Amino acid sequence: VDAITLGNHSFRRKEIYDYLDSNPFVVRPANFPENSTPGKGIINVDTGRRIVSIINIMGNSYMDNNLNCAFECVDKMIKQAESKIIIVDFHAEATGEKRAMGYYLDGRVSAMFGTHTHVQTSDAQVLPKGTGYITDTGMTGTIHSVLGVKSEIIIAKLKNKLPQRFDLASGECKMECTLFDVDDKSGRCVSAESMRIE
Template structure:
Protein backbone atom coordinates (compact mmCIF):
# COMPACT_ATOMS: atom_id res chain seq x y z
CA UNK A 1 0.00 0.00 0.00
CA UNK A 2 1.30 3.44 -0.95
CA UNK A 3 0.74 6.17 1.61
CA UNK A 4 1.37 9.85 0.85
CA UNK A 5 2.04 12.16 3.80
CA UNK A 6 1.86 15.89 3.01
CA UNK A 7 3.51 18.60 5.10
CA UNK A 8 1.70 21.54 6.74
CA UNK A 9 -0.52 23.29 4.20
CA UNK A 10 -0.25 27.05 4.74
CA UNK A 11 -3.28 29.16 3.90
CA UNK A 12 -5.28 29.44 0.71
CA UNK A 13 -2.03 29.70 -1.24
CA UNK A 14 -0.97 26.26 -0.06
CA UNK A 15 -4.47 24.82 -0.48
CA UNK A 16 -4.68 25.98 -4.09
CA UNK A 17 -1.22 24.65 -4.92
CA UNK A 18 -2.05 21.28 -3.35
CA UNK A 19 -5.20 21.06 -5.47
CA UNK A 20 -3.20 21.80 -8.61
CA UNK A 21 -0.68 19.02 -7.95
CA UNK A 22 -2.27 16.26 -5.84
CA UNK A 23 -4.49 14.54 -8.46
CA UNK A 24 -1.53 14.09 -10.81
CA UNK A 25 0.80 12.86 -8.07
CA UNK A 26 -1.79 10.34 -6.90
CA UNK A 27 -2.10 9.00 -10.43
CA UNK A 28 1.59 8.96 -11.37
CA UNK A 29 2.74 7.51 -8.06
CA UNK A 30 -0.24 5.12 -7.66
CA UNK A 31 -1.09 6.51 -4.22
CA UNK A 32 -3.65 4.57 -2.16
CA UNK A 33 -4.09 6.84 0.86
CA UNK A 34 -3.34 10.50 1.58
CA UNK A 35 -2.71 12.08 4.98
CA UNK A 36 -2.22 15.84 5.13
CA UNK A 37 -1.51 18.22 8.01
CA UNK A 38 -4.05 21.04 7.72
CA UNK A 39 -3.69 22.99 10.96
CA UNK A 40 -2.60 26.11 9.05
CA UNK A 41 -4.85 25.66 6.02
CA UNK A 42 -6.94 28.75 6.78
CA UNK A 43 -5.52 32.22 6.14
CA UNK A 44 -4.39 33.60 9.49
CA UNK A 45 -3.65 30.23 11.15
CA UNK A 46 -5.91 27.41 12.16
CA UNK A 47 -8.38 25.38 10.15
CA UNK A 48 -11.96 26.17 9.17
CA UNK A 49 -14.72 23.97 7.74
CA UNK A 50 -14.12 25.70 4.40
CA UNK A 51 -10.39 24.97 4.27
CA UNK A 52 -10.91 21.39 5.49
CA UNK A 53 -13.53 20.70 2.83
CA UNK A 54 -11.23 22.20 0.20
CA UNK A 55 -8.49 19.73 1.14
CA UNK A 56 -10.88 16.78 1.13
CA UNK A 57 -12.29 17.81 -2.25
CA UNK A 58 -8.72 18.04 -3.56
CA UNK A 59 -8.07 14.36 -2.82
CA UNK A 60 -6.94 14.23 0.82
CA UNK A 61 -8.29 11.24 2.78
CA UNK A 62 -7.37 12.30 6.34
CA UNK A 63 -6.42 15.67 7.84
CA UNK A 64 -4.19 15.83 10.91
CA UNK A 65 -3.74 18.93 13.05
CA UNK A 66 -1.44 20.53 15.66
CA UNK A 67 -0.93 23.47 17.99
CA UNK A 68 -3.12 25.83 15.90
CA UNK A 69 -6.03 23.35 15.85
CA UNK A 70 -8.38 25.44 17.95
CA UNK A 71 -7.51 28.96 16.73
CA UNK A 72 -10.84 29.17 14.90
CA UNK A 73 -13.94 28.52 16.99
CA UNK A 74 -16.06 28.03 13.90
CA UNK A 75 -14.18 24.77 13.32
CA UNK A 76 -14.87 23.19 16.71
CA UNK A 77 -18.11 21.46 15.77
CA UNK A 78 -16.74 20.39 12.39
CA UNK A 79 -13.65 18.84 14.00
CA UNK A 80 -15.84 17.10 16.56
CA UNK A 81 -18.13 15.57 13.95
CA UNK A 82 -15.75 14.76 11.11
CA UNK A 83 -14.72 11.08 10.85
CA UNK A 84 -11.66 12.07 8.83
CA UNK A 85 -9.94 14.70 11.00
CA UNK A 86 -7.55 13.82 13.83
CA UNK A 87 -6.44 16.42 16.37
CA UNK A 88 -3.53 15.93 18.81
CA UNK A 89 -4.50 13.10 21.15
CA UNK A 90 -2.82 14.60 24.20
CA UNK A 91 -5.40 17.35 24.60
CA UNK A 92 -7.83 16.56 27.45
CA UNK A 93 -10.22 13.94 26.09
CA UNK A 94 -13.40 14.95 27.94
CA UNK A 95 -13.34 18.65 27.12
CA UNK A 96 -11.66 18.84 23.70
CA UNK A 97 -13.55 18.59 20.40
CA UNK A 98 -12.53 15.77 18.10
CA UNK A 99 -10.41 12.67 18.54
CA UNK A 100 -6.73 11.79 18.43
CA UNK A 101 -7.16 8.52 16.54
CA UNK A 102 -9.12 7.50 13.47
CA UNK A 103 -9.80 3.94 12.38
CA UNK A 104 -10.63 4.34 8.70
CA UNK A 105 -12.38 1.44 6.99
CA UNK A 106 -11.35 1.62 3.32
CA UNK A 107 -13.36 -1.45 2.37
CA UNK A 108 -10.35 -3.72 1.99
CA UNK A 109 -8.57 -2.83 5.22
CA UNK A 110 -8.67 -0.59 8.29
CA UNK A 111 -6.06 2.14 8.52
CA UNK A 112 -5.41 3.75 11.89
CA UNK A 113 -4.22 7.37 11.90
CA UNK A 114 -2.90 8.88 15.13
CA UNK A 115 -2.08 12.54 15.79
CA UNK A 116 0.13 13.47 18.76
CA UNK A 117 1.77 16.75 19.73
CA UNK A 118 5.23 17.10 21.22
CA UNK A 119 6.00 18.60 24.63
CA UNK A 120 9.44 20.17 24.15
CA UNK A 121 9.46 23.91 23.28
CA UNK A 122 5.77 23.80 22.36
CA UNK A 123 4.44 26.12 25.11
CA UNK A 124 1.83 23.65 26.25
CA UNK A 125 0.97 21.59 29.28
CA UNK A 126 -0.41 18.64 27.38
CA UNK A 127 -0.12 15.03 28.47
CA UNK A 128 3.16 13.24 27.79
CA UNK A 129 3.41 12.48 24.07
CA UNK A 130 4.94 9.05 24.67
CA UNK A 131 2.30 7.92 27.15
CA UNK A 132 -0.40 9.32 24.87
CA UNK A 133 0.77 7.45 21.79
CA UNK A 134 0.79 4.20 23.80
CA UNK A 135 -2.86 4.78 24.71
CA UNK A 136 -3.74 5.50 21.10
CA UNK A 137 -2.03 2.35 19.86
CA UNK A 138 -4.24 0.34 22.19
CA UNK A 139 -7.23 1.82 20.34
CA UNK A 140 -5.81 1.20 16.87
CA UNK A 141 -7.81 -1.36 14.92
CA UNK A 142 -5.75 -1.46 11.74
CA UNK A 143 -2.61 -3.38 10.87
CA UNK A 144 -1.45 -0.20 9.15
CA UNK A 145 -0.79 2.55 11.69
CA UNK A 146 0.21 6.09 10.68
CA UNK A 147 1.40 8.65 13.24
CA UNK A 148 1.70 12.40 12.65
CA UNK A 149 3.98 13.68 15.41
CA UNK A 150 3.53 17.45 15.52
CA UNK A 151 6.61 18.62 17.42
CA UNK A 152 9.27 21.32 17.54
CA UNK A 153 12.59 19.63 18.27
CA UNK A 154 14.36 17.10 16.11
CA UNK A 155 15.51 15.21 19.21
CA UNK A 156 11.96 14.60 20.44
CA UNK A 157 10.86 13.57 16.96
CA UNK A 158 13.76 11.17 16.48
CA UNK A 159 13.12 9.69 19.91
CA UNK A 160 9.46 9.14 19.03
CA UNK A 161 10.45 7.44 15.80
CA UNK A 162 12.60 4.88 17.58
CA UNK A 163 10.03 4.54 20.36
CA UNK A 164 7.45 3.48 17.78
CA UNK A 165 9.83 1.49 15.57
CA UNK A 166 8.17 -1.82 14.75
CA UNK A 167 4.87 -0.72 16.33
CA UNK A 168 3.80 1.87 13.73
CA UNK A 169 3.88 1.61 9.96
CA UNK A 170 4.78 5.28 9.44
CA UNK A 171 5.88 8.12 11.73
CA UNK A 172 6.11 11.50 10.01
CA UNK A 173 6.96 14.75 11.74
CA UNK A 174 5.19 18.06 11.15
CA UNK A 175 5.18 21.61 12.58
CA UNK A 176 8.60 23.04 11.67
CA UNK A 177 7.72 23.41 7.96
CA UNK A 178 11.23 22.50 6.76
CA UNK A 179 11.70 19.10 5.15
CA UNK A 180 14.51 17.06 6.68
CA UNK A 181 16.84 14.77 4.73
CA UNK A 182 16.29 11.63 6.83
CA UNK A 183 13.37 9.87 5.13
CA UNK A 184 14.17 6.24 5.92
CA UNK A 185 13.07 2.88 7.26
CA UNK A 186 14.05 2.39 10.90
CA UNK A 187 15.66 -0.92 12.01
CA UNK A 188 12.40 -2.64 13.03
CA UNK A 189 10.46 -1.59 9.94
CA UNK A 190 8.83 1.79 10.61
CA UNK A 191 8.91 4.38 7.84
CA UNK A 192 10.14 7.68 9.25
CA UNK A 193 10.94 11.32 8.48
CA UNK A 194 11.69 13.98 11.12
CA UNK A 195 9.73 16.66 9.29
CA UNK A 196 7.89 16.15 6.04
CA UNK A 197 7.97 19.87 5.24
CA UNK A 198 5.49 22.50 4.08
CA UNK A 199 2.99 23.17 1.31
CA UNK A 200 3.04 26.86 0.48
CA UNK A 201 5.16 29.73 -0.82
CA UNK A 202 8.83 28.89 -1.39
CA UNK A 203 10.32 32.33 -0.67
CA UNK A 204 8.81 32.87 2.76
CA UNK A 205 9.41 32.15 6.41
CA UNK A 206 7.19 29.13 7.03
CA UNK A 207 4.71 30.53 4.50
CA UNK A 208 4.65 34.08 5.90
CA UNK A 209 6.13 37.21 4.28
CA UNK A 210 9.82 37.32 5.15
CA UNK A 211 9.88 41.01 6.09
CA UNK A 212 7.16 40.50 8.71
CA UNK A 213 9.04 37.73 10.50
CA UNK A 214 12.36 39.58 10.35
CA UNK A 215 10.78 42.70 11.87
CA UNK A 216 9.07 40.67 14.58
CA UNK A 217 12.33 38.97 15.52
CA UNK A 218 14.15 42.30 15.63
CA UNK A 219 11.57 44.31 17.57
CA UNK A 220 10.01 41.50 19.69
CA UNK A 221 6.61 43.13 19.00
CA UNK A 222 3.41 41.36 17.88
CA UNK A 223 2.78 41.22 14.14
CA UNK A 224 0.04 40.10 11.80
CA UNK A 225 1.25 37.08 9.83
CA UNK A 226 0.32 37.82 6.22
CA UNK A 227 0.93 35.01 3.75
CA UNK A 228 3.68 35.35 1.19
CA UNK A 229 2.88 35.01 -2.50
CA UNK A 230 4.85 33.62 -5.41
CA UNK A 231 6.11 30.22 -6.51
CA UNK A 232 4.99 27.35 -4.31
CA UNK A 233 6.09 23.87 -3.28
CA UNK A 234 4.40 20.78 -1.88
CA UNK A 235 6.72 18.80 0.35
CA UNK A 236 5.67 15.26 1.14
CA UNK A 237 6.83 11.68 1.55
CA UNK A 238 5.66 8.35 0.15
CA UNK A 239 5.79 5.19 2.24
CA UNK A 240 5.17 1.71 0.84
CA UNK A 241 3.66 -0.49 3.55
CA UNK A 242 3.32 -4.27 3.49
CA UNK A 243 -0.35 -4.91 4.22
CA UNK A 244 0.35 -8.30 5.83
CA UNK A 245 2.96 -7.13 8.33
CA UNK A 246 2.04 -3.45 8.60
CA UNK A 247 5.70 -2.55 8.20
CA UNK A 248 7.30 -0.15 5.74
CA UNK A 249 9.28 -1.54 2.81
CA UNK A 250 10.19 1.66 0.98
CA UNK A 251 10.32 5.41 1.68
CA UNK A 252 10.79 8.45 -0.52
CA UNK A 253 10.72 12.18 0.23
CA UNK A 254 9.43 14.51 -2.48
CA UNK A 255 9.42 18.23 -3.15
CA UNK A 256 7.02 19.24 -5.90
CA UNK A 257 7.18 22.71 -7.43
Protein backbone atom coordinates in the same frame (compact mmCIF):
# COMPACT_ATOMS: atom_id res chain seq x y z
CA VAL B 1 -7.65 13.20 0.88
CA ASP B 2 -8.44 10.37 3.28
CA ALA B 3 -7.46 12.23 6.46
CA ILE B 4 -6.23 15.60 7.72
CA THR B 5 -4.03 15.88 10.80
CA LEU B 6 -3.76 19.05 12.85
CA GLY B 7 -1.32 20.66 15.28
CA ASN B 8 -0.76 23.51 17.71
CA HIS B 9 -3.12 25.91 15.88
CA SER B 10 -6.05 23.47 16.01
CA PHE B 11 -8.13 25.38 18.54
CA ARG B 12 -7.31 29.04 17.82
CA ARG B 13 -10.77 29.61 16.31
CA LYS B 14 -13.81 28.37 18.24
CA GLU B 15 -15.77 28.20 14.99
CA ILE B 16 -13.98 24.92 14.17
CA TYR B 17 -14.99 23.10 17.36
CA ASP B 18 -18.31 21.67 16.09
CA TYR B 19 -16.65 20.71 12.82
CA LEU B 20 -13.97 18.73 14.66
CA ASP B 21 -16.67 16.81 16.54
CA SER B 22 -18.67 16.00 13.40
CA ASN B 23 -16.01 15.35 10.74
CA PRO B 24 -14.74 11.74 10.76
CA PHE B 25 -11.65 12.52 8.64
CA VAL B 26 -9.93 15.19 10.75
CA VAL B 27 -7.54 14.17 13.56
CA ARG B 28 -6.39 16.57 16.27
CA PRO B 29 -3.51 16.01 18.71
CA ALA B 30 -4.61 13.22 21.05
CA ASN B 31 -2.79 14.48 24.12
CA PHE B 32 -5.12 17.42 24.75
CA PRO B 33 -7.47 16.76 27.69
CA GLU B 34 -9.83 14.02 26.52
CA ASN B 35 -13.13 15.11 28.10
CA SER B 36 -13.00 18.82 27.26
CA THR B 37 -11.40 18.88 23.79
CA PRO B 38 -13.38 18.72 20.54
CA GLY B 39 -12.51 16.11 17.94
CA LYS B 40 -10.59 12.84 18.01
CA GLY B 41 -6.92 11.92 18.41
CA ILE B 42 -7.21 8.74 16.33
CA ILE B 43 -9.32 7.78 13.36
CA ASN B 44 -9.67 4.48 11.53
CA VAL B 45 -10.14 5.18 7.84
CA ASP B 46 -11.68 2.59 5.52
CA THR B 47 -9.95 3.20 2.17
CA GLY B 48 -11.97 0.49 0.45
CA ARG B 49 -9.10 -1.98 0.27
CA ARG B 50 -7.84 -1.69 3.82
CA ILE B 51 -8.36 0.14 7.08
CA VAL B 52 -5.65 2.60 8.09
CA SER B 53 -5.40 3.92 11.66
CA ILE B 54 -4.14 7.50 11.89
CA ILE B 55 -2.91 9.01 15.15
CA ASN B 56 -2.02 12.65 15.82
CA ILE B 57 0.22 13.52 18.80
CA MET B 58 1.81 16.82 19.82
CA GLY B 59 5.26 17.16 21.33
CA ASN B 60 5.98 18.54 24.79
CA SER B 61 9.41 20.17 24.28
CA TYR B 62 9.38 23.91 23.42
CA MET B 63 5.70 23.80 22.40
CA ASP B 64 4.37 26.16 25.10
CA ASN B 65 1.80 23.65 26.28
CA ASN B 66 1.04 21.51 29.27
CA LEU B 67 -0.30 18.55 27.35
CA ASN B 68 -0.24 14.96 28.51
CA CYS B 69 3.01 13.10 27.89
CA ALA B 70 3.27 12.34 24.18
CA PHE B 71 4.84 8.93 24.80
CA GLU B 72 2.16 7.77 27.24
CA CYS B 73 -0.58 9.14 25.01
CA VAL B 74 0.62 7.37 21.86
CA ASP B 75 0.64 4.07 23.79
CA LYS B 76 -3.07 4.56 24.58
CA MET B 77 -3.87 5.49 20.98
CA ILE B 78 -2.12 2.43 19.53
CA LYS B 79 -4.43 0.24 21.63
CA GLN B 80 -7.40 1.88 19.87
CA ALA B 81 -6.07 1.19 16.36
CA GLU B 82 -8.26 -1.10 14.26
CA SER B 83 -5.56 -1.95 11.74
CA LYS B 84 -2.01 -3.25 11.48
CA ILE B 85 -1.35 -0.19 9.33
CA ILE B 86 -0.84 2.66 11.79
CA ILE B 87 0.38 6.10 10.75
CA VAL B 88 1.47 8.69 13.35
CA ASP B 89 1.81 12.44 12.77
CA PHE B 90 4.05 13.75 15.56
CA HIS B 91 3.61 17.52 15.61
CA ALA B 92 6.66 18.70 17.55
CA GLU B 93 9.34 21.38 17.68
CA ALA B 94 12.41 19.49 18.88
CA THR B 95 14.29 17.26 16.47
CA GLY B 96 15.54 15.10 19.34
CA GLU B 97 12.00 14.53 20.62
CA LYS B 98 10.90 13.47 17.14
CA ARG B 99 13.84 11.10 16.72
CA ALA B 100 13.21 9.60 20.16
CA MET B 101 9.54 9.07 19.31
CA GLY B 102 10.51 7.39 16.04
CA TYR B 103 12.65 4.82 17.83
CA TYR B 104 10.04 4.46 20.59
CA LEU B 105 7.45 3.53 17.95
CA ASP B 106 9.79 1.44 15.78
CA GLY B 107 8.15 -1.92 15.06
CA ARG B 108 4.85 -0.80 16.63
CA VAL B 109 3.54 1.48 13.87
CA SER B 110 3.88 1.50 10.09
CA ALA B 111 5.16 5.06 9.78
CA MET B 112 5.79 8.17 11.84
CA PHE B 113 6.34 11.55 10.26
CA GLY B 114 7.17 14.78 12.04
CA THR B 115 5.42 18.06 11.36
CA HIS B 116 5.42 21.64 12.73
CA THR B 117 8.84 22.97 11.74
CA HIS B 118 7.81 23.23 8.05
CA VAL B 119 11.31 22.40 6.77
CA GLN B 120 11.71 19.01 5.13
CA THR B 121 14.54 16.98 6.61
CA SER B 122 16.79 14.66 4.63
CA ASP B 123 16.35 11.58 6.82
CA ALA B 124 13.45 9.62 5.30
CA GLN B 125 14.22 6.01 6.19
CA VAL B 126 12.93 2.70 7.44
CA LEU B 127 13.99 2.20 11.05
CA PRO B 128 15.51 -1.17 12.12
CA LYS B 129 12.22 -2.79 13.23
CA GLY B 130 10.20 -1.71 10.18
CA THR B 131 8.74 1.72 10.88
CA GLY B 132 8.97 4.38 8.17
CA TYR B 133 10.30 7.66 9.53
CA ILE B 134 11.10 11.28 8.69
CA THR B 135 11.85 14.04 11.22
CA ASP B 136 9.82 16.63 9.29
CA THR B 137 7.88 15.97 6.13
CA GLY B 138 7.99 19.65 5.12
CA MET B 139 5.25 22.01 4.02
CA THR B 140 2.97 22.98 1.20
CA GLY B 141 3.22 26.69 0.52
CA THR B 142 5.08 29.57 -1.04
CA ILE B 143 8.72 28.88 -1.83
CA HIS B 144 10.02 32.39 -1.12
CA SER B 145 8.60 32.89 2.37
CA VAL B 146 9.32 32.18 6.00
CA LEU B 147 7.21 29.08 6.66
CA GLY B 148 4.58 30.40 4.24
CA VAL B 149 4.42 33.92 5.72
CA LYS B 150 5.74 37.09 4.06
CA SER B 151 9.41 37.27 5.04
CA GLU B 152 9.34 40.97 5.96
CA ILE B 153 6.69 40.28 8.62
CA ILE B 154 8.76 37.58 10.31
CA ILE B 155 11.92 39.71 10.11
CA ALA B 156 10.05 42.60 11.81
CA LYS B 157 8.71 40.27 14.51
CA LEU B 158 12.16 38.87 15.28
CA LYS B 159 13.95 42.22 15.06
CA ASN B 160 11.45 44.44 16.92
CA LYS B 161 10.10 41.83 19.39
CA LEU B 162 6.53 43.03 18.79
CA PRO B 163 3.55 40.90 17.70
CA GLN B 164 2.80 40.90 13.99
CA ARG B 165 -0.23 39.87 11.98
CA PHE B 166 0.84 36.97 9.75
CA ASP B 167 -0.07 37.39 6.09
CA LEU B 168 0.58 34.57 3.67
CA ALA B 169 3.23 35.14 1.04
CA SER B 170 2.28 34.81 -2.62
CA GLY B 171 4.21 33.44 -5.55
CA GLU B 172 5.46 30.07 -6.75
CA CYS B 173 4.59 27.20 -4.44
CA LYS B 174 5.96 23.81 -3.48
CA MET B 175 4.47 20.67 -2.02
CA GLU B 176 6.69 18.57 0.19
CA CYS B 177 5.66 15.09 1.24
CA THR B 178 6.88 11.65 2.23
CA LEU B 179 5.87 8.42 0.53
CA PHE B 180 5.79 5.32 2.72
CA ASP B 181 5.33 1.94 1.05
CA VAL B 182 3.68 -0.31 3.63
CA ASP B 183 3.12 -4.06 3.41
CA ASP B 184 -0.62 -4.74 3.86
CA LYS B 185 -0.20 -8.01 5.70
CA SER B 186 2.50 -7.15 8.21
CA GLY B 187 1.93 -3.40 8.54
CA ARG B 188 5.70 -2.92 8.20
CA CYS B 189 7.17 -0.17 6.06
CA VAL B 190 9.09 -1.35 3.01
CA SER B 191 10.47 2.02 1.86
CA ALA B 192 10.39 5.72 2.73
CA GLU B 193 11.06 8.52 0.28
CA SER B 194 10.74 12.27 0.66
CA MET B 195 9.56 14.31 -2.32
CA ARG B 196 9.30 17.94 -3.29
CA ILE B 197 7.08 19.10 -6.12
CA GLU B 198 7.43 22.65 -7.46
